[in-house]
Amino acid sequence: MQEDSQTKYDEFILKRIKEEGLEKPSLHFTNAVISKIEAQKVFNVEFDNKPLIPKYFWYTGAAIVVLLFSYLIYGKVDMGINWIPEERIEQLEHLRLLERLPSIDVSNSYVYAFIGLAFFVGVQVYMLKTHFDKRYFIN
Template identity: 35%
Template sequence: MEKNKEKEFDVFFSKAIKEVGMESPSLDFTKKLLAKIEVKQVKKTHFVYKPIITKYAWGIIAAVFLVVLGYIVTGDYQSNMSWWSAFNLDLKWHIKLPEISISKTYIYCFIGFTVFLGLQVYLIKQHHSKQFSLR
């Protein structure tokens, strides 16, 4: 019974609402909209984001970093090293440079700190990109 009523109503109201038709925006709506989009487009092209370090460069940096890290962790690495002896320069006559000795703990801490710093920079950049994006 109610189904029939619904059908009756549907037929009746379909006709009624079509009689009312659609609403129309102002006549120059499309023109105004396109003008606004073009302004936004100009702004966009003025401020195109270009990274200082390209993806390719980041790849090389990451590869070098991983090789060095791999060498430190698994390779034949001396924690007590004398930087200046590597140059084979006889400077002892003129100035006295301190011998630098770096412990493994210090190196691990430094690497950890660097990784987290890099991560933080990335996250902050993402946060600001989202905040100022047009979409």
């Protein structure tokens, strides 16, 4: 049965080839294909991925933060507040706002579950980023 259908299929193909004839590529077919490949390479180079925030900006921001913290820790910083009178500051101290906040007791299992969830969300974000980087990488 399968051989019969295969022979019918072969006969059909031979009949169609005789009717339509074989097409021959033009003389410059190879050159046309190579030129399209070269154009695609040029297109890929023009649209190179660049980060939204460049590295020098991150390095500058990190340096500013480190310098600020080092100045606050090791420098002589006068932390006096001149624009608020002292009696107002004393009134704020007597309010005891932190003591008025309700205490929230959280079980250890909830804390562990939240830490685990945060960890696995981070792993998922990393894996999705690498997946999309590989998927949309243009070489």
